[in-house]
Amino acid sequence: MADDKKPETFNYKDTVFLPKTDFPMRGNLPVNEPKRLAKWEENDLYAQIREARKDAPKFILHDGPPYANGSIHIGHAVNKVLKDIVVRSRTMMGFDAPYVPGWDCHGLPIELKVEEKFKKKKRKKKIFRMLNFAANAVSMPKGKLIFSVKNLNA
Amino acid sequence: MDYAFEANTVREIGRFLENGGLYKGAKPVHWCVSCATALAEAEVEHEDHTSSSIFVKFKAGEDLSDIDAALTDKTSVVIWTTTPWTIPANLAISVGADLDYVAVKITDAGDCVNLNVGEILILAEGLKDGVLSDIGANGEVVAHFKGSALENRKFRHPYLDQDAPILVGNHVTLDAGTGCVHTAPGHGQEDYEVGLKYGLQGFNPVGDTGIFEQGTPVVEGQHVYKANAIMVEHLQSCGALLASEQIRHSYPHCWRCHKPLIFRATPQWFISMDKNDLRNKALAAIKETAWTPAWGENRIRGMVEQRPDWCVSRQRNWGVPITAIQCVSCESHAVTTPEVVEGIAQQVEQAGADVWFAKDVAAFLPDGATCPDCGSTDFEKETDILDVWFDSGSSHACVLEQRDELRNTDGSSRPADLYLEGSDQHRGWFQSSLLESIGTRGVAPFKAVLTHGFAVDKNGNKMSKSKGNVVAPQKLINQMGADILRLWIASADYSADIRVSDEIMKQLAESYRRIRNTIRFLLSNLENFDASQAISLTERKPLDQWAMHRLADVANKVNASYESYQFHQIHQEVHNFCSVDLGGFYLDVIKDRLYCDKADSQQRLSAQSTLYDIAHTLVRLIAPIVPITAEEIWDFLPDASDESIHLQTFNTVEDVNIDTAAWDKFFAMREAVNTEMDVAKKDKIIGSSVAASVTIPDLDMAFAKAVGESYEQLLIVAKAQAGATLSIAAAEGNKCPRCYVVSTPAYPEHDVHHELCARCFDVVAK
Secondary structure (H helix, E strand, O other): OOOOOOOOOOOHHHHOOOOOOOOOOOOOHHHHHHHHHHHHHHHOHHHHHHHHOOOOOEOOEEOOOOOOOOOOOHHHHHHHHHHHHHHHHHHHOOOEOOEEOOOOOOOHHHHHHHHHHHOOOOOOOOOOOOHHHHHHHOOOOOOOOOOOOOOOOO | OOHHHHHHHHHHHHHHHHHOOEEEEOOEEEEEOOOOEEEOHHHEEEEEEEEEEEEEEEEEOOOOOOOOOOOOOOEEEEEEEOOHHHHHHOOEEEEOOOOEEEEEEEEEOOOOOOOOOOOEEEEEHHHHHHHHHHHOOEEEEEEEEEHHHHOOOEEEOOOOOOEEEEEEOOOOOOOOOOOOEEEOOOOOHHHHHHHHHOOOOOOOOEOOOOEEOOOOOOOOOOEHHHHHHHHHHHHHHOOOEEEEEEEEEEEEEEOOOOOEOEEEEOOEEEEOOOHHHHHHHHHHHHHHOEEEOOHHHHHHHHHHHHOOOEEOEEOOOOOOEOOOEEEOOOOOOOOOOHHHHHHHHHHHHHHOOHHHHHOOHHHHOOOOOOOOOOOOOOEEEOOOEEOHHHHHHOHHHHHHOOOHHHOOOOOOOOOEOEEEEEHHHHOOHHHHHHHHHHHHHOOOOEOEEEEEOOEEOOOOOEOOOOOOOOOOHHHHHHHOOHHHHHHHHHHOOOOOOEEOOHHHHHHHHHHHHHHHHHHHHHHHOOOOOOHHHOOOHHHOOHHHHHHHHHHHHHHHHHHHHHHOOOHHHHHHHHHHHHHHHHHHHHHHHHHHHHHHOOOOOHHHHHHHHHHHHHHHHHHHHHOOOOHHHHHHHHHHOOOOOOOOHHHOOOOOOOOOOOOHHHHHHHHHHHHHHHHHHHHHHHOOOOOOHHHEEEEEOOOOHHHHHHHOOOHHHHHOOOEEEEOOOOEEEEOOOEEOOOOOOEEOOOOOOOOOOOOOOHHHHHHHHO
16 A cells, blocks of 8 residues: 555445344343233233144143142253153144143042141041142142243143 | 043953953062062162071971981081072972982081081082081082982971971072072962962962961061161071171162162062963064164063063052952953953043042943852952053053054054153153053064163263262253254264263354354355355366265265264264365465455355355254254345245255365375374464465376365465475465465556556456
């Protein structure tokens, strides 16, 4: 470059195509996830999926017995998330893969909770049933829309 | 539980009653004296327990000299047991027919007060030395004989006025003890079976809360847990105890209350493993089922081969009753016909299982019902309830067959495609479901079964409240997000236990960021990209074709991994693709094209078309694992439909042949250049690789030509040339103010753009 040709400044930035997107770098998941789940719930995404796959071949994952200790823990999460991944991936393979819990508030876990609550000492041969009572007295774990488009434990 | 479920459970047990698979017997079963109920195998947990281990003499009750003249009237058999409380129920001693036994004449009784020099002890030959050492005595062998020689010979209970005959049984081994096994048919399964062969009944003096019944000598009114010490003391004082010590061993405990269990013979309902060929049919079905991981098959097969009949009755307060009606006079249940069962089921459907206890037996029988076996008209209801594992084992019938959405489109019911639970369910739900379904329908309720390990802490310890190492999923979700938790679960090889720690979660969060930001880069270069302008695969630049080939490979592997439930391989594939193939190479190389080429140039469109395909594929591949993130990406992706990503299907990626060998050679060369580059940077020869001039031996110019990129572009350097040795120097030339590539300005005489390189001059000034 010769000295007599002093360069003029030119803003080349406007001539290149630098990457541009509003997709955020950070997921900020703890804040954004509940909003997304609420939206899915509002649009009943689960029903949309069922409708979209209604004529497709079935894939049935049968949900198993609940954990007896009644509180949701990481092992519970492992099981529910693996099931959820199976169901979602089978859905994306084109199957109609409904997720239907085979178990409600059922049997032993409730009995354990009821007995715990009342510290029942004496034994009765007579069988008594307090299902409605138990359902009210014992708050069973709820998936809280965490693991699935549909409340897994509903 | 809803009434319909209860009613269907009633129908299921009714099927077993009808086909004869269900019977009432008095076998010894695991019994919890704290919960006062029988327990199934699946409800038993083994924990450490301290027991008294005792050696006890049973004196000869008759002349044995016909077996061998050495067997004098001072002869005893020695047994060993860790359950002294079962001695009151002893009815016999078992030996192995073909095992070798010896008679030992005591020459030195040591400190043993209940043993005298000259006494004869019968022991298995193979265990003799150990027993004598445990007793602290010495002796000489005076006779040899097989166990069969002792069969039916009489010995005497150590303190009761009754005989303990010798039985011959296959269960006797030389693993431990004396080879002469204390046999209490009311307190042990093998004892019960060997006793049956000799006409001995299961004698059980223990009540359902563990208290010895009135009239039981020595231990009457005592609790079984306390009876061990009492029995040891009594055997010592009556001269029968040869030795005792405390041992710590694995012992069955109740899964609910964690108290030690006992075996106790009481009237219980059983599902026979052999009636209707249940065991063999179940084994055949196990073979037909796909087990993930594969070892699950051997595990459950071993359990089903070995298991005793299934004890399905419980003496508890909560559950579905065994709705059988018994004749008071002959104890037959024949009046409980299929019609009667269906009537009961319908009542349960209306009013719940309580109806069984609320109403009189007559409400469940037709008017004037008589016992088909004896003609009696006097009936009573059974009051036991069903094992909860029978309830859960019936879920296929109560759920899969009942709900419309779980049937085939033609309305027929079908086995589930998959059962997926923790690996403790081989003996629990998988087995109860299999036996229930085979026993009533002849087919397995599932086509495939997947088991996973358990979450453990970073040291491999089980999580427990007492250890304080419990990780709450909600806490992780609140701190990091559900998608990170899910990515952790998906990335773990669940065939073993699954570790969780802060370190592992941090790695996963890092991996999540890598994948997220790779996709963010794709999106950021697709702004205003019009897919209708996309360039077809064969028209794209070879480098882009290489990227597509890698994408196709990743997609195929990921799809196969979803198919076979190997999710941890998916995370590995996707993460490697993002960090190595894309982040570590491809995206870096095409940046120059994307940022600096003309907007509508074919080269730039070729790159964008490829990024578009990659983004559309990746978002689908990760959607089942990180569903929320995938939906967020979907919102920003050009041409993504307004419908959710979760309504989409996986796409097929168009593949193209590439010269894999040539590419491998290139990557090896690139690796060597990068290593050298790091040295050059460290030595301050160059500031960054874009300002480097690289000399490379054996540079394959044909490859660069075939790929359609220069080595400067592929290596992102200022200059690459062939030379004798690999070396790096600072490049000559100027840094183009637009693209930062070091080169010679194209038009140094230009008024404005005199610093630009040829490509940039072309884009800006023309």
